[in-house]
Every structure is written in C-alpha cells, then in structure tokens.
Amino acid sequence: MAISSELLEILACPLCKEEVRLTPDGKGLKCVKCRRVYPIRDDIPVMLVEEAKIEDE
Numbered sequence: 001m002a003i004s005s006e007l008l009e010i011l012a013c014p015l016c017k018e019e020v021r022l023t024p025d026g027k028g029l030k031c032v033k034c035r036r037v038y039p040i041r042d043d044i045p046v047m048l049v050e051e052a053k054i055e056d057e
Contacts, residue, residue: 002026003045013038015049030055 003022011020013031020029020038028037029045036052038045 003029003040003043007045011045011047014047015052 008020008022008029011029012018013020013034013036015036016031016034018031018033020031022028023030023037026040028039029047030037035055036049037055038047038052040046
C-alpha cells in the first residue's frame with residue numbers, strides 16, 4: 001500500500017515545517033527546503049529528524 005495523497009497533503013518536515021514529497025523510488029519523503037529524506041518503513045513514514053538523511057540536489 002502506498003502513501004495516500006491525503007496523508008501527503010498534511011505531512012510536513014518536522015525541522016523546517018515545509019512540504020515533503022514522495023521520492024521517485026517511493027521509499028522516502030523528501031523535504032522541498034532542507035532536502036532531508038525521511039524513510040518509509042512498512043508503509044509508515046518515519047518523520048524523525050534523527051532518522052532522516054540529507055540528499056543532494
């Protein structure tokens with residue numbers, strides 16, 4: 001099961017409070033501002049700053 005569009009609309013980066021978008025591979029949510037990628041495990045987004053990785057442009 002993929003992340004629903006309704007859930008994506010309400011989720012925000014916990015650090016900078018900006019929008020997050022699904023990564024192309026569908027395994028994470030990437031913040032549009034700080035570029036942190038939050039993992040998705042068992043169809044559940046892990047929105048913890050400690051779990052995120054900063055991705056290059």
